[in-house]
Amino acid sequence: MNEFEVLGIVTGVSKKSGRAYTMLHLTRDFTESNSQIRQGKECLTQFIDGPVPSGVYAGSTVQFEYTIGDNGYPKVCGVQAI
Known part of the structure; x- marks a missing residue:
């Protein structure tokens, strides 16, 4: 089961790296x-790199795409509103 309802969205810029993120x-x-x-x-809370993906808003349903990260664990590489 890889479908989630978005309850809230927080966006910001990392003080350490200067890169945008979305929580x-x-x-x-x-x-x-x-x-x-x-x-x-x-x-649960999921961090993703960059701004809020198109079509993702509080109340929407999303699913994640994963890749294998450097440590061998799954890493989110995409978010889609469905």
Whole structure:
């Protein structure tokens, strides 16, 4: 499940690198689990490089595209409003 609802958006410029960034506050339904009881929705924050992608706004539904980062873990390389 890779679909998230955008609850809030924060944009800024990094003091350290001087590059623009966007911080998306997101929610989605919990994934099913056999070992836990989950109720409500899962909330998370995702940082992305650059300005807010076109079509992404509070209340929209988005999905992420991933690539393998330098450390071998997935890294967000794109965001699409759906």
